[in-house]
Amino acid sequence: MAAAFVAQARLEAALQAAVSPAEKEQLVLEHVREMDGRDTDLKVPEFEEGLEWVNTEGPLLLQNDLCGKVVVLDFFTYCCINCMHLLPDLHALEQKHSDKDGLVVVGVHSAKFPNEKVFKNIQSAVLRYNITHPVVNDADAKLWQELEVTCWPTLVILGPRGNMLFTLIGEGHKEKLFSFISVTLKYYKEKGEIKDHGIKLKLYKDSLPPSSLLFPAKIAVDNSAGRLAIADSGHHRILVTEKNGEVLYSVGGPKSGWKDGSIFEASFNSPQGVLMKDNIIYVADTENHAIRMIDLTTERVSTIAGIGVQGADKEGGKTGVEQSISSPWDLAFGTSGNTEDSLLFIAMAGTHQIWVIFLKDGKLPRGIECKKGTCIRFAGSGNEENRNNSYPHKAGFAQPSGLSVAPPEWNCLFVADSESSTIRSVSLKDGAVKNLVGGERDPMSLFAFGDLDGIGINAKLQHPLGVAWNEKRGLLYVADSYNHKIKVINPKTKRCATLAGTGKASNVIGPNFNQTTFNEPGDVCVGEHGNVLYVVDTNNHQIKVLDLEMQTVSVLPTSSLDAVDASKSVKPKKVLRLPKSADSVQMAPLVVSSGQILQFHLKIDLPEGAQLTEGAPSFWAMLAEGHEWLFVGQKISGEIVDLVNEPEVLFVVPAQVQTNGLLLSIDVCLYFCSKNDNNCQMKGVSFKQPLQFSNTGQGTISKVNLSFSF
Structure with missing residues (x-):
């Protein structure tokens, strides 16, 4: 494959020097002609027999089913935020060129984590991310190794004889991708090598029954009002329920969109983090790359940060819809000076940083003052690393996905850093970033994962997504997603231990914590004055309720959700409160x-x-x-x-x-x-x-x- 990489490097250098679109197109065409003449040396090996496929009626073969097609092989792993960023580009490409036109996209899932090798988990990810092209489970990474792929995501573009033409590494290459495909299709159509037969698809989502919740992501509790807010991510909506599951509000869904205004017309796109207080709900609207606010009093939805598309800014400093952001995943309130909940911290998974929005005028540690509405970086260099540092902007995170603020005596922000499989802390006094549990000392290693109770870096997690501080007990709870467990950390001793779950991905409501099972839990939230833990059991499409006093487990009932049409908003019910003079x-x-x-x-x-x-x-x-x-x-x-x-x-x-x-x-x-x-x-x-x-x-x-x- 060395010849292909040399030719591509030559093309990339020439494209940088080119000025006009016509000149760039000619360079791509010349590259295709050159590579087309070398197809005997650059044939991609056939898919092995016995591989598991999603979204097809059966296995596909390059030299049979895909012969006469321009094929895009998308090497991805479903935890990877950069891979998620690439999916809209691939979807747009498939909208422009169908299999009848001669284009087929094939996802080649080459797992990072052991949990991602499991076929059922890949099926769930295909459904969660609405992937509608064929996906093959390259569990042993054989095709990855044969094509010398080195990182996620990587696109390998093949000609109609299975001949290798281009390689695109990482995200952000939409313009090149569209150009390469357009030129390639035109070239091979003129040669008469493109065939218009269809690919026999069988979408996985079409075989599943409807679900009350679909891949719920995060949950928040408002104990003063006795309500829950649930990010029903797969239905692109936010649910507000009583603690018995009765729906009070349904905002958004069932289709994705980005629309402010009335709660009965607003739309979201795969929302994740939610926070709720005093009839206000803040939402990390992840795939809209925006922070939204739901005001239940005025029944209005507004955008307080983000422009609706992914941004590359790693510094911030602008306000409102002028500030672009990238894949916000979770939210937490913070305090500036003596003003409680005047800050909104953001786990910015897309840029591997922690950001903050000023809900009121205030300042950050080290005296940085900002006006209300300002959205700015708080910690993280933007490099994907497991780097702890006393200077917050020199620290490195790897896809932070969960946040929880500790009380004043701790004065820190706890972070579930998923790709480094660590729980970190960020000081709210000076911004210093420290390791709490998991990972290892090498800041460049993102592969120190496992399932091991222990102290500090001797404890091992696997892609944790959620954290929740329990003030009553002085403990931190963790959704250890890929271990299918809930773990608990004592920050004083750094001891991490399993609280609930067997480690097996299934759905058992056991008589106690040790016999209860989960399937990639995405979040935890403490309620009832520290006595109850709400667990978002994402792949089981439900909310489990753990009573921490009695060690019992129940499921938030979905009977009322079954009656909720995901295409309609629910007319809100009045909050029932007893008068103070009762x-x-x-x-x-x-x-x-x-x-x-x-x-x-x-x-x-x-x-x-x-x-x-x-x-x-x-x-x-x-x-x-x-x-x-x-x-x-x-x-x-x-x-x-x-x-x-x-x-x-x-x-x-x-x-x-x-x-x-x-x-x-x-x-x-x-x-x-x-x-x-x-x-x-x-x-x-x-x-x-x-x-x-x-x-x-x-x-x-x-x-x-x-x-x-x-």
């Missing part, structure tokens, strides 16, 4: 058991001459702070339109309960008016029902009267 009623303790059904009957007496206000949102709500897992699959709130028939609230004791007792609250909020003077009021009452658990009397039904007079 009364409290302490009930006598109840002894309950597994499977028991409690029927709470609300017997509320209004003042004489009063009636419920027609059309006003009177409601009941059930909760148990710190134990929201109890309500998975149960109705936790409802409207009250009539007090005569005693509104009923049902609570089913879960099958597995590993606590002695808890305090259940039944909150009631009523709007009522006097019949005589039309004087209207809002009143609330909270019934506090202690529960004690036992193992007797399973499956019984008990009626409980909750009585109160206003």
